[in-house]
Amino acid sequence: MSVPLARRQLLFRKGRALAGVAGIAAALLLVLALNAIFAGINDRLTAYIDGSGADVIVAQRGVDTMHMTQSALPEQTATAVAAIPGVAGAEPILYVPAMIERGERRGIVYLIGDDSGGAPLPVATGQRPRLGEILLERTLAGRLAAPVGSRVRAFGQSFRVSGQVEGLASILNSVAFVRRQELARVLGSTGVVSYVLVRAQPQIQPKELAARIEASVPGVTASTRETFARSERRVVGDMTTDIVRAMIIVGFVIGVAVAGLVAYSATLSQLRDYAVLRTLGLRARRAVAVAVAQVGATVAAGFLLALVLAWALAALLPSLSPTLVLAIRAGDVAQAIVVAGAVTLVAAALPVLRIARVDPASVFRR
Amino acid sequence: MAGQTLVRIHDLAKTFGEGKTRVEAVRGLDLELERGEIVLVMGPSGSGKTTFLSMLGGLLRVTAGEIWIDDTNIAALGEGELPPFRARTFGFIFQDFNLVAALSAEENVEVALNIAGLSGRAARERAVELLENLGVASRLHFPIEQLSGGEKQRVAIARAIANRPVLILADEPTANLDSHHGAETMRLLRELAKEEGTSVVIVSHDERLREVADRVLWLEDGTFKALHALVRDPVCGMLIDPDEAPASVERDERTLSFCSRGCRDEFLAQNTPQGYSGQEP
Numbered sequence: 001m002s003v004p005l006a007r008r009q010l011l012f013r014k015g016r017a018l019a020g021v022a023g024i025a026a027a028l029l030l031v032l033a034l035n036a037i038f039a040g041i042n043d044r045l046t047a048y049i050d051g052s053g054a055d056v057i058v059a060q061r062g063v064d065t066m067h068m069t070q071s072a073l074p075e076q077t078a079t080a081v082a083a084i085p086g087v088a089g090a091e092p093i094l095y096v097p098a099m100i101e102r103g104e105r106r107g108i109v110y111l112i113g114d115d116s117g118g119a120p121l122p123v124a125t126g127q128r129p130r131l132g133e134i135l136l137e138r139t140l141a142g143r144l145a146a147p148v149g150s151r152v153r154a155f156g157q158s159f160r161v162s163g164q165v166e167g168l169a170s171i172l173n174s175v176a177f178v179r180r181q182e183l184a185r186v187l188g189s190t191g192v193v194s195y196v197l198v199r200a201q202p203q204i205q206p207k208e209l210a211a212r213i214e215a216s217v218p219g220v221t222a223s224t225r226e227t228f229a230r231s232e233r234r235v236v237g238d239m240t241t242d243i244v245r246a247m248i249i250v251g252f253v254i255g256v257a258v259a260g261l262v263a264y265s266a267t268l269s270q271l272r273d274y275a276v277l278r279t280l281g282l283r284a285r286r287a288v289a290v291a292v293a294q295v296g297a298t299v300a301a302g303f304l305l306a307l308v309l310a311w312a313l314a315a316l317l318p319s320l321s322p323t324l325v326l327a328i329r330a331g332d333v334a335q336a337i338v339v340a341g342a343v344t345l346v347a348a349a350l351p352v353l354r355i356a357r358v359d360p361a362s363v364f365r366r
Numbered sequence: 367m368a369g370q371t372l373v374r375i376h377d378l379a380k381t382f383g384e385g386k387t388r389v390e391a392v393r394g395l396d397l398e399l400e401r402g403e404i405v406l407v408m409g410p411s412g413s414g415k416t417t418f419l420s421m422l423g424g425l426l427r428v429t430a431g432e433i434w435i436d437d438t439n440i441a442a443l444g445e446g447e448l449p450p451f452r453a454r455t456f457g458f459i460f461q462d463f464n465l466v467a468a469l470s471a472e473e474n475v476e477v478a479l480n481i482a483g484l485s486g487r488a489a490r491e492r493a494v495e496l497l498e499n500l501g502v503a504s505r506l507h508f509p510i511e512q513l514s515g516g517e518k519q520r521v522a523i524a525r526a527i528a529n530r531p532v533l534i535l536a537d538e539p540t541a542n543l544d545s546h547h548g549a550e551t552m553r554l555l556r557e558l559a560k561e562e563g564t565s566v567v568i569v570s571h572d573e574r575l576r577e578v579a580d581r582v583l584w585l586e587d588g589t590f591k592a593l594h595a596l597v598r599d600p601v602c603g604m605l606i607d608p609d610e611a612p613a614s615v616e617r618d619e620r621t622l623s624f625c626s627r628g629c630r631d632e633f634l635a636q637n638t639p640q641g642y643s644g645q646e647p
Contacts, residue, residue, distance in 0.1 A: 002485040003469065003477040012468035276464045279425060280525075281453025281481045283446075361425040363464055364416045364537055 005277075006293035009270055016262060017298065023258030024302025024343065025309065028336050031251035032310040035332035037171075038240050040325030044170035045236055046229040048112070051168075053120045054197035055206040057228045058090075058213055064223045064231040066095055066110065067173075071194045073220065078196045080217050086204035087213075091115060092193035094183045100136070100176060102144040102152045109140060109176040111154060113183030114197075118165060126163020131179050134159035138166040139322040140174040154178075155186045171323045172236075198222070252339050255299070259347035263295045267351035271358060278360040291355050295348040303340040307333065372532055372565050373399035373422070378431035380417050391417040392588040395431070401532070402563040404555065406570060406579035410604065410625075414588040415569040416537065422567060423456050423535045424448045435533065453482040457526030457564075461538035463518040465510045471521045472497060472506040475528050482529040496524040500554070516547035523554055527564070534558065536568045540575065552578045586610075601629035 010017055045067060049057070057064075058081055060071040078092035094113035099106055112118070117128030118135050126148040129135045134154070136146060141164050146152050150161050159178065168175040184190045200209045210222035223231065267274075274287050314326035378395040381388060392414040399405055409415050420426035421441075422433060428441045435455055443451060458464075465474045475493035479485070484492065497506055500520040505513055513521065519539070526534055536555065540548035556578045558564045568575055576582055584591045584605060596605040604625045608614070611623035613630035624630040 002480050002489050003473045005469075005477065008466075008468040008473070270468075272464070273466045273468070276466060277477070277481065278449070279423070279452065279458055279464075280478050281449045281451075283449045359425075361420040363425075363458070363460060364420060 006290045006297065009266070009273070009290065010294045010297055013266070013269075016266060020258060020262030020298045021301045021305060023262070024255050024299050024340075025305035027251045027255035027258060027343070028303050028306035028340060029309050030254070031248050031339055032306055032328065032332060032336050033313060033326065034244055034247045035335065036310060036314060036326035036328045037324065038236070038244060039327035039329050039332065041170045041172060041240075042233045042236060043327050044168065044323075044325060045172070046232050047168045048110075048121070048175055049225060049229050049232060051121045052197055052225075053199060054091075054225055055200040056198040056210045056213060056222050056224055058196040058198060058217070058220050058222045059194075061219050061221050064221055064228055065235050066195070067232055067235050069235075071095070073193050073196065075191050075193050077217060077220060078193060081196050081198055081213055084209075084213055084216050086201050086209050087198055088201045089199040091197045092180065093195050093197060094180055094187070094189075094192075095194040096183070096187065097173075098154050098176070100134075100140065100144065100152050100154050102146045102150070105144045107140045107143055107174060109137070109174045111183065112175060112177050113180035114177065115180050117162075117179065118177035121165050121168070123163045124166045126161070129159075129162040129178055131182050132160060133162035133178070135163050135165060135177040136161055137169045137174040137176065138164040139169040140176070142322075157186050169323045170325070171321075174323075248335070248339060252342060255302075255339065255343035256346045259295060259299055259302075259343050260350060262298060263291070263347050263351045264354075266294065267291060267354055271354065272363070274355050274358045275360055275362045278358060279363050284356050287355050287358070288352050291351045292344075292348045295351065296344050299340050299344045299347070303336065306336065370401045371398050372401045372403075372436065373397065373567075374432070374434040375422070376432045376434075378418075378421065378433065379429045380414075380421060380426065381429045390588055392421075392585075394589055397583070397590070399533075399565050399567065401565055402559050403580045404559045404566040404568065404578055406568045406575050406582045407585050408570065408582060408605075409585035413586045415585050418585060419535055419537055419567065419569050422533075423458065424452050450482075453478075454529055455531055455533060457529070457531040457534040459519075459522055459526050459534060459536040459539045461541045463515075463522045463542070465518060465521055465525070467510050470507045470509060471502060471513060471517075474510065474521055475524045478525045478528045484529075492528065493524070496528060497521065500524050515543055516550065519543060519547065519551055520554075523551070527558060527562075530562075532565060534564055534566045536566060536570075538570050538572070539568060540570065540572045545574075548572070548574060597623050599623065599625045599629050601633050 060073055063069055063071040075092060078090045081087060082090040091114060096111050098109055098111040100109050124138055134152060144152060146161050148161050148163055151158050152161060200206050206224040210224050213222035214220060278287060310328055314328055317324045317326055375395055375397040379393045380391045382391055383389055395418065407415055407418065417426065421428050424440045431441065433440050440451065469477060472493050475496055476489045479489040479492055494506060497503060500523060502517050502520050505517055510518065539551050543551060552575060555566050559566050582593055584593045584596055586607060591607050597608050599606055600622055602625060606623055606625050608623040613624040613627045615622045615630060615633060
């Protein structure tokens with residue numbers, strides 16, 4: 001058909017069309033942004049593990065996560081692991097949640113005590129911590145107003161800030177590094193470590209090495225870095241899945257309500273036009289297609305606007321709040337497309353029913 | 367062209383509702399219409415004119431009877447066959463113009479061509495040609511709401527004749543027009559009928575349309591009445607069937623018929639009662 005009927009009908013009342021697009025965009029943005037926020041949290045959640053250089057992580061038996069988890073291993077475990085063929089290096093770490101304070105300011109961190117002071121993670125400012133020093137994540141350092149050389153407190157002990165690392169903080173928590181023996185002393189738990197970070201020799205696969213460690217060292221669970229990170233993400237995923245699902249439903253309902261209302265009010269105002277066109281010979285299915293195309297175009301425009309806004313948020317939010325990272329993933333975009341498609345189908349249902357039943361003879365009624 | 371029968375309607379009836387709510391809108395209608403003939407259907411409100419027009423245009427299913435357009439009985443066509451038949455057979459003209467507000471003048475004509483299967487440049491050129499011929503060339507891309515009543519009706523006429531229909535069905539085509547534009551519409555309909563051989567059925571209350579009609583039919587109570595047998599109510603001027611008049615008055619050995627007792631009473635109040643007697647059939 002040459003005359004773009006659906007487009008003309010849709011754009012005839014521009015204000016209504018824009019309101020519909022904006023409403024649907026807001027609903028889909030809710031879905032996209034929330035998914036992106038949780039994806040961002042997941043990325044940051046495993047940033048330490050991803051950047052630790054470990055191929056295998058050894059924990060107390062049954063433990064394969066760090067977040068909201070406790071693991072305790074005898075210090076000799078690291079020596080036993082290091083002696084296993086295929087192990088290039090085994091570094092024990094202590095890993096405890098802690099409150100870092102500077103005056104009235106405070107922040108929650110996972111405090112990591114290791115012998116390398118956070119290596120191989122790059123130091124952004126300053127240097128790695130020596131005894132009596134702490135390496136802070138940049139966001140937390142900013143929030144505490146604790147520049148390099150200033151002092152903060154943890155577990156009642158004063159530490160000098162030796163430097164800053166970056167990219168490890170999320171809205172849930174941050175990370176800080178101190179020397180392991182100092183953390184052990186502060187905690188009064190000498191002879192115990194939380195995890196052992198294992199580097200594999202080049203000729204052995206991490207999965208094979210993990211199995212070899214579990215077979216050789218009693219009372220441990222050895223996981224490859226990927227498996228460990230996946231478990232870590234699942235912890236947060238389990239906590240957030242219901243929230244995300246609820247928000248998707250809310251987004252869907254709002255989307256349907258907005259798109260449905262816009263489509264229905266547009267249909268009602270165009271009902272006589274449809275009757276006229278049916279009188280002229282337009283088939284019912286073609287009239288329905290025109291209505292569905294209008295709803296589809298509104299939802300598609302709303303989806304594109306939501307995507308642009310989500311990307312804009314992803315670009316802008318970290319500069320406003322460095323811990324709030326939005327990661328927009330293809331899977332989440334696909335999910336939003338599915339939601340948008342469902343919104344289109346549901347929102348178009350009522351108008352389609354009205355148009356399919358429109359009586360061409362009604363054109364003679366005044 | 368003239369003298370060839372285009373439309374044959376036989377024993378047409380339409381009933382709405384059932385039981386106590388059953389209404390016979392039209393019944394026993396018979397009509398033959400020749401090519402190029404203009405038939406004006408008049409009658410009081412509620413007489414069945416619109417029902418008749420809707421059935422003739424394939425917009426309303428008949429209860430009984432046949433409507434033949436050439437060799438096609440549209441009463442027997444399926445739901446799927448009616449829309450394309452309407453698109454290529456009929457042109458519709460409405461009192462309210464019924465133009466699609468979201469489309470320009472040119473697009474309103476083009477869309478009718480699109481529906482009938484003509485698209486692209488050919489449809490656009492035909493639409494433009496028609497509008498130019500009807501004197502609205504300068505308004506091709508105007509939104510409908512910016513056109514005058516006369517211009518709207520010319521666009522509506524262009525749309526009605528775009529697919530070269532054999533029959534134009536016009537519902538009160540002059541009702542929303544001033545006398546000048548009304549006369550112009552009448553002239554256009556006359557031209558269509560006499561030069562193009564298009565038959566025209568007009569449903570209207572407008573007495574002026576008698577001037578262009580070849581035949582005037584009176585539809586009342588769902589049936590066609592012989593116009594010569596009708597008399598005029600001396601109060602309101604309405605044409606009525608004296609055999610079914612609700613009230614009458616004897617005067618000077620003549621019977622005056624009224625459309626209602628109200629008109630009869632008004633007549634009696636305004637005329638000296640001596641010698642007159644009101645009657646109710």
